[in-house]
Amino acid sequence: MKGIEPAQTIFSLWLLNLILITTSPVLGQIRRAHPQSDTYAGLITESEKYFAEKLKTDKIIGLSAAIIMDGKVVWKEGFGYSDRQTKVPMTVNTVVNIGSVTKTFTALSVMQLVERGLLDIQKPLTTYLPNFRPLARPGIHLDSITVKTLITHTSGIQSDIWKNSDLGSGKYTDVLGFINQTHLIYPAGLAGLYSNAGYNILGHMIKDVTKTDYADYVHKNIFGVLGMKHSGFAMDRLKNRTKIYAYGQQAQEYELRDIASGGIYTDMNDFTRYAIGLLQAYRGESTRLLRQATAKEMFSLQNGHVPLETNKKGLGWFMFRNDSTFAVYHAGSAGFTHAKLLLIPKSNAAVIVMTNTAEGGQAAENFCFNLLPRFGLSIPDLFPIPNTHSVSTEKDLVALPxxxxxxxxxxxxxxxxxxxxxxxxxxxxxxxxxxxxxxxxxxxxxxxxxxxxxxxxxxxxxxxxxxxxxxxxxxxxxxxxxxxxxxxxxLTPIDPAIWTKKTGIYEHYGYQMLIGDSKFKSAELYLSTDSVLMLRLKTMGSSNEIPLDVIDSGYALTSGVNSGFGGFNVKFREDDSYHILEFAGLSFRMSK
Structure with a gap:
């Protein structure tokens, strides 16, 4: 979320065993693994009603959800269709790409390696990845970028690299080389900047430390340990994968290169196994995944000292936290599919939602957030307490020269x-x-x-x-x-005369994003009336006005802290025929 998860990519396909549905053409059958007491009957009824209504009002094609109470699945159900054309229902056996919830698996993998003595998250990343060498920038030291800063999105590493971002043309291990061609955005520890690139670098680190490919490591040490037999990556060609939808239409399948930040596919049965495994680790009921002390460390506040932040964070998780209790949360978006996972460890509870429809993300998130009060929490508990300035209680104005x-x-x-x-x-x-x-x-x-x-x-x-x-x-x-x-x-003031000859419309060329509205069309460079160098970035479905922080004549950074397109390198160069502009690994050019 760029609030909680920014996402720029999509996925999916399927093959599904036919399952009986109820007399409703929309609702899938209810799956209850344990006998229900009256304690949760009202909650289950309201949940079923909520999603049945949201399928209609939000035009959601398919969705699955589950609730865990007292460490057990008390309700799980599928709604709608995994394939609308052939009327294959969405069930708890339907496999969906969970997008950035994958990051919790990557963080878990890192902490497993800490337990085995193979990693120390307080050490510089270069201890384990000596080839990590982004371009130098005054005042930013590589040794300050620890493994922990990558886990907490405070390393200053650029958010994304979109060159060769599909699995057909790129691998997650390519990201390190791409990042080495960029300047760091902030000094480590200064700001929260959500970074898919950073998590792919963590996946690369896991590969180098274990001598095992990231996907193979997760299969053996998480899926295998928890019995998640219907989970994997695009390369695994899992059965029962859903079709994907946006704007009422079936969307094109798109497999993401960035498997360590957003590449896991699972069904609701396996997703609940994962949630229960984490809850058991935190409560000391099982050490199959982690020791209790390690799980508690992951679920404790880790970014309270960061001056420019938007969310409380643990290790790999966002946190709702007040003086009495806490919950950890992660959202995932693969462009069209969405996944939401909320864990309330002290209550031994969890809420999980997955959907195959772009428009379904808000309904899924609201379902999770609407249950926060049941556990003594609220949405404001997500936001950090400002730590850089004590607001004056004075209301009287003062005179300043x-x-x-x-x-x-x-x-x-x-x-x-x-x-x-x-x-x-x-x-x-x-x-x-x-x-x-x-x-x-x-x-x-x-x-x-x-x-x-x-x-x-x-x-x-x-x-x-x-x-x-x-x-x-x-x-x-x-x-x-x-x-x-x-x-x-x-911003540092610029000399407009230097940039005037570079202003104009740069047309996209070379590698193109493959996902609908996120295909980039052009990048217009212009000077505002206040002499700010601006980038008008156009996709097939939107236009974004971005102020640039000019570092020198060869590159700038997109401005802003924590949000939007803030935190990308923009490079400028020339050849015999063109002015060339590069943004997030994509290329644009304008004739001289």
Whole structure:
């Protein structure tokens, strides 16, 4: 999620044994592994009703779900179809690509190797992958990139490399070489930046340390241990795989190169085995997967010290956590399929949903999140407590000299826009497009935003804007009650004259993404009225306006913290005929 999981890819195909369905043309049969008491009867009835309705309202073709209570599966069921054309039902035996939930298997594999004395996650990644050599950037040291920073998405490694991203043209071990051609985005430990590339590098590390291919390692040490006989990777040609759907149509199968970050396929029966295995490890009821101490480490808060974060994280998991209890969660998207896994270890419970439809992701996530209150949790428990600034309780404005206010003037780039901070009549003004907000100080770094109304200004009394100096730059954030939103960092001004000759529309050429709306069409480079170098990135179904943080004449970084297209290298070069622009491993060119 780029909130919890950003996903850029898709998959699937099938072959399914016919199973009887109920008299409803939509609902699949109910599968209950254990006799039910009245304790969960209401929950089961509401769950069945919820999904039956969502299939209609959200145009979901097929879905399966399960609930685990007291360490046992109390309900699992399939809804709709795995193949709409031939009316093959979606059941608990239907195999679905779980996308980024695969990352929990990769993190689990790493921690198994820690237990065996083969890894130390506190050591630099280069200890185990000496060929990890991304391009040098001032102030960023390779030795600060530990194995743990990759697991927690705080390494500063670029999010994705899309060149040769399908399994037919690439392998997960190719990613290391591609990353070595990029600059790191942030110093390790500064910001949470969700990185599929980072997890494929972890898969590469597992291969090198064990002398076993990543897929073979997972088969032997996780699937085999838990009896997950219907789980595997695209290369395994599993039976009972679902068809995939988007916008009411069957979609083209697409097998992803990145098997260590999003390549596992499973059915609901095996998925529940995985969830129960993790719960048993945490509770000390079984050490087949992990020792109890290791499982507890994975499910403990690991990123509380990271200055620029959006989610609480364990090792390989996102966390809902309050003073009383916690849950761990991961979402997966393979473009069209979705998977959601919520574990509540102290309650020995879990919730799992998989769907074969692009439009089904929100319904699946809402089902999991709607059950959080049952376990003493809520959605805000996912968000970290800001650790870089204590908000003043003072409400009285203070007077600051122009020299102090002027320190914050500049352009602060988000992932898809930017804010101009400038002096106006001895006060700071924030301008974003046509919107203007006056910033009135309550301290030297903290301001109350005021909306401008005809003849007056009205304070947003529940908000504060905060300027923070971190790593020789200034970051801007918005604090709303106890939650902080990153609004970007200050760009270094550029010389427009240097870039004018490079502006224009660059048409895509070379390797193309193979998935519908994510096929890239063009990249337009232009200068905004505020002299910000902008990238207008067009796919077959969308257009994105991205401010660029120019490092030198040869490369820039997409701006923004934690979200959108923030955190990619953009390279510029020329040949005899073309200006060439490269973005995330894809190439675009414009005639000279």
């Amino acid at each position: 122009d020299s102090v206010l002027a320190r914050f003037s500049g352009i602060y780039a988000e992932s898809s826009s930017y804010n101009v901070i400038k002096m106006d009549s001895h006060q700071l003004m924030l301008v974003n497009g046509g919107a203007k907000i006056v910033l009135k100080p309550v301290s030297e770094t903290e301001f109350i935003p005021y909306d401008i109304k005809t003849t007056d200004t009205i304070p947003r009394s529940n908000q504060r804007l905060i300027f923070k100096g971190i790593n020789d730059n200034i970051f801007l954030s918005r604090r709303v009650k106890g939650r902080e939103y990153n609004l970007g960092y200050r």
